[in-house]
Amino acid sequence: MSGKSIDHAFTASGNLGAASDPTHAGALSFMRRRFSKDVAGTDVTVWGVPFDSAVSNRPGARFGPQALRRASAIFDNDPQYPFARDFFEALAVVDYGDCMLDYRLPETAHGRIAEEASAILDHTGFLLTLGGDHSITYPLLQAHAERHGKLSLVQFDAHQDTWPVATGADGAPRVDHGSFVKQAVEDGLIDPATSIQIGIRTHAPETCGIEILGGEAVEDMKSAEIAAKIYERTGGTNVYLTFDIDCLDVAFAPGTGTPVAGGPSSAKMLAVLRHLKNLQLVGADVVEVSPPYDHADVTAIAGSTVAMYVLGILAEKKVG
């Protein structure tokens, strides 16, 4: 056991350095990062948003953050493939824990998420959020747009999420996981002319002007070509990346609320992400992992790998 330690999530002395916990044991933070509510001076803060009260189909994504942390235990001490580096030599990352939400007052959740995201962003370089259903991206976009102005959305998804927004009992828009993109366009949080959706395999009534690379196109294109389209569309603007795990074929992500057949493999979409390190990334999330529908952690492993890749490209960017 020489060189091994345990519970790095709360025994670590700093925010740099890889952990060496036994993979099968120890306190489970994301990639064994130190748990802390003090994020001052960190490059990245990872946190969970365990909310699934705005789904149109199957719930369960409230268990997503726990499952993603559990599946990330394998990514601790070794250089991560295909980056061939320990991200945490240079990148200071903490796990902030989860957002506190009142399950009896779901209508207050989005406001709470935006508020807490904004407070974290006051002190950290980058916020990586583990969802949660896709509606949580709406308050996350609010918090990021507050800082950076209008954003370009790069959305990996089987669904456009541009369905009409109904009005709630209070007269305010009731944004759910299938309509948050439309509301974000209407609010001016994202610029549709520089936004792109990858892997879409359903039809919403309107695109809101966002470019779509549908399931058939993604099947025909190589990962580098898909990445080139993303660079062309976003054109050096500030990008918020949202990865709905249902972008992947149901074979690679069965544990999700609204699965759609005919999607890309995890290998292909990870290869696309690997090409994206020169994007002007200002925030990211991984959403819609629903453990009650998962089998053998297939979906949690895919989702935690996507989140690991986001940290990988940020580490590469920092080191240069």
Ligand SMILES: [Mn+2]
């Ligand atoms: Mn979605």
